[in-house]
Amino acid sequence: MNIIKEDIDSLNAKVKVKLIEDDYQGQVSKVLNDYRKKVRVDGFRPGKVPMGMIKKMYGKAVKIEEINKLISKSVYEYLYENKIDVLGSPLPKEHEVDEIDWENQKEFEFTYEMGLSPTIQLKLQNEKVTKYIITKDDKLTQKYIDYIRKRFGTREDAETSEEEDVIYGDFTELNKDGTILEGGVFKQESPLSPTSITNEKCSKLFIGLKVGGKISVNPRDVADNDTVLASMLGISKEQTSSIGNSFQYSVTKISRIKPAELSQEFYDLVYGKDIVKNEEEFINKNAEDALAMINSESEKKFNYDLVGKAIEKTKVPLPDEFLKKWLVKTSEKPVTLEEINSEYNNFSNGMKWQLIRAAIIKENELKIEEEEIINEAKGFIKSQYAQYGQLDVPEEELKKIAGNIIGNEEERKKIIENLFETKSVEVLRNTIKTKEKEVVYEEFMKIVNQESKKSKSGESGFAKFLKSGFRKKQK
Numbered sequence: 192m193n194i195i196k197e198d199i200d201s202l203n204a205k206v207k208v209k210l211i212e213d214d215y216q217g218q219v220s221k222v223l224n225d226y227r228k229k230v231r232v233d234g235f236r237p238g239k240v241p242m243g244m245i246k247k248m249y250g251k252a253v254k255i256e257e258i259n260k261l262i263s264k265s266v267y268e269y270l271y272e273n274k275i276d277v278l279g280s281p282l283p284k285e286h287e288v289d290e291i292d293w294e295n296q297k298e299f300e301f302t303y304e305m306g307l308s309p310t311i312q313l314k315l316q317n318e319k320v321t322k323y324i325i326t327k328d329d330k331l332t333q334k335y336i337d338y339i340r341k342r343f344g345t346r347e348d349a350e351t352s353e354e355e356d357v358i359y360g361d362f363t364e365l366n367k368d369g370t371i372l373e374g375g376v377f378k379q380e381s382p383l384s385p386t387s388i389t390n391e392k393c394s395k396l397f398i399g400l401k402v403g404g405k406i407s408v409n410p411r412d413v414a415d416n417d418t419v420l421a422s423m424l425g426i427s428k429e430q431t432s433s434i435g436n437s438f439q440y441s442v443t444k445i446s447r448i449k450p451a452e453l454s455q456e457f458y459d460l461v462y463g464k465d466i467v468k469n470e471e472e473f474i475n476k477n478a479e480d481a482l483a484m485i486n487s488e489s490e491k492k493f494n495y496d497l498v499g500k501a502i503e504k505t506k507v508p509l510p511d512e513f514l515k516k517w518l519v520k521t522s523e524k525p526v527t528l529e530e531i532n533s534e535y536n537n538f539s540n541g542m543k544w545q546l547i548r549a550a551i552i553k554e555n556e557l558k559i560e561e562e563e564i565i566n567e568a569k570g571f572i573k574s575q576y577a578q579y580g581q582l583d584v585p586e587e588e589l590k591k592i593a594g595n596i597i598g599n600e601e602e603r604k605k606i607i608e609n610l611f612e613t614k615s616v617e618v619l620r621n622t623i624k625t626k627e628k629e630v631v632y633e634e635f636m637k638i639v640n641q642e643s644k645k646s647k648s649g650e651s652g653f654a655k656f657l658k659s660g661f662r663k664k665q666k
């Protein structure tokens with residue numbers, strides 16, 4: 192076997208792999224012999240089927256499979272041994288494969304295209320990022336109190352829908368003329384809330400509806416992805432591609448949260464027995480919690496902005512055309528180049544951050560110790576228990592569950608990735624200059640809104656959460 196690398200430019204290359212019969216024939220013969228031992232053919236005892244017949248039945252398929260295995264293994268070993276960092280994975284030139292005469296050809300030549308990882312220089316010492324410190328204010332406190340009261344409130348029926356209600360109704364597929372489509376999709380009692388609909392124009396259609404009321408709507412405007420759409424209409428994800436754009440929604444029920452009344456029973460329910468003893472203490476406690484929550488989100492924004500600044504100010508050239516081709520070839524579901532182009536900016540930024548992060552890890556010799564992995568797993572377990580009100584988890588139980596988590600290879604890998612992400616961002620925090628600015632909640636929200644409008648990738652999760660006034664999507 193002969194492998195030769197040819198550079199096209201600093202970001203693109205190709206490798207040519209040449210095979211002769213001796214490179215693959217031994218393994219092909221071994222596999223065919225194994226087939227001969229196992230295959231049952233009428234008129235022959237097991238293991239006595241003539242090799243000529245075995246070759247005729249399986250020879251071509253085995254030859255193709257074993258050559259592909261050999262090529263793949265050899266190319267990746269070549270890249271590893273020669274310390275060649277590639278982006279994505281090498282792609283074979285398809286027209287060469289199509290021209291192969293697998294029946295008669297004995298020598299083969301394959302060409303693989305590759306995108307090369309660029310060299311990165313980190314120079315971020317003179318950059319600045321603003322960190323917003325949210326200060327206490329009455330509007331923020333009131334929003335949080337409203338959120339807590341609704342969270343512990345009770346549901347009651349309503350006659351006319353409002354923004355935060357959960358509406359139940361029947362979806363019925365329609366013909367183009369507005370009549371009911373015979374044999375079309377029909378789903379009863381499908382719940383939704385105007386706050387969960389990202390399409391603002393569509394969201395408004397569901398406000399002011401009465402029980403028994405009907406509207407025509409495009410379900411794709413209601414659901415923002417195929418998974419949600421399938422669940423909402425009671426169909427499979429595969430069926431979503433064949434449904435029409437016109438449905439009737441008939442309201443059968445409107446459910447509204449009645450906020451919990453301020454009382455000692457309520458205070459005990461939220462914070463525990465006698466932790467908060469009157470309305471003044473409740474307000475003060477909520478002011479602290481609201482401030483802690485919003486500043487936690489501000490910290491997330493700060494980290495997000497640090498990464499954004501690193502991407503913006505670090506030159507990270509990419510083999511864009513190769514990567515687009517690679518995305519088309521390796522996508523789990525069929526995609527077009529046009530679809531890839533529309534999403535490529537997000538992918539490109541993600542790839543750039545991965546490369547910058549790798550450079551940070553290497554330059555700063557970042558490592559993950561076993562104790563850190565265990566503590567990260569324990570922290571995750573504690574947060575899960577806390578969601579159900581259990582704050583004191585026995586140490587032995589923590590150790591046991593953490594051991595099970597990190598014993599799973601995929602989970603362990605995720606934990607290590609998260610730790611490297613945290614450490615890399617921490618390096619950025621210590622490298623990029625920080626400019627602190629105190630703002631009230633509403634001013635911070637204006638900043639978040641303005642930045643989300645400028646961003647072509649849309650709002651981040653925390654931006655949507657903040658804009659909602661602490662509301663979560665209703666189920």
